[in-house]
Amino acid sequence: MIKLKALALVVLAAASPLAIAAAAVPDTVPGHVRQTKPAIYRFTVGDAKVTALSDGTVPLDLHQLLRGAPARTIDELLARSFLSNPAEAPINAYLIDFDGRRILVDVGAGDLFGPGNGGRLLEALAAAGAAPETITDILITHVHTDHSGGLTKAGKIVFPRATVYAGGADIRFFSDATNAAKTGIDKHFWTETEQTLTPYVTAGRVKPIEADGEILPGVRAELHPGHTPGSAFYSLTSKGQTIVFVGDVIHSGTVQFPRPDVTITFDVHQNEARAARQIAFKRFARDRALIAAPHLPFPGVGHIAADGSGYRWYPIEHIDR
Known part of the structure; x- marks a missing residue:
């Protein structure tokens, strides 16, 4: 197990240290060149302009984190895709320009994972031409650090005009520190929620989602508890076209598409997830x-199709013209 010195991938860590990366983040990974420019990818859904934003990637020890499959099965599935353990996990967020609003779906990890591990959202937003003060709405799929950590920087609100939407059950669960002891989940989830979400609550800029329904014109929220008590999907529809932002219904496509029964340590309620x-x-x-x-x-965008007892992932067609 290789430990990160300052990272420990706090948002995703369980009570025991996570085996996810080297003590110092290397400039290169064998066979790969480190990304220096922020990654963005633009596409449209009806009249909506959507931009995928990369917050960076972090390595995960799937042997330690996945539940329901032995290490040899995980390795076999990784090998089919020319991958090995630990596997690199992207952190994607999405910018939506639609109906006079500028919406973010998730905000990445901010500075909570340490240098070189996520935290690139603001760079990606700048590359997309979207200043933080122009964001009107933020849709948090669930209150874990790699999805909400970017709400603040050094304890200060990053998006001063934005209204934040999140599952009410998540807000209550991660605002009550006694739930850490009740569930056996590491308490950093609660301290980080205090750091990132509370400033927006204090400012009156958080709207809890308590039921399925339209929360913005053309945007519908659906609650799917399991990974966290208030995990949500967000569906954007325009001119008969729809995209669904699914949050952490999946972590490792290489393993969980062929084996959707496999869960991950971060699932608060394993069976529900x-x-x-x-x-x-x-x-x-x-x-x-x-x-x-x-x-x-x-950019984490595409379709899935049934494939035997599991599923297969088909990424969105790349267009560059």
């Missing part, structure tokens, strides 16, 4: 839905 994924995959495959996922290879 498994069921939510299986139901969602079946629905997305049936409906040929376009989905956007924060931990699939950038």
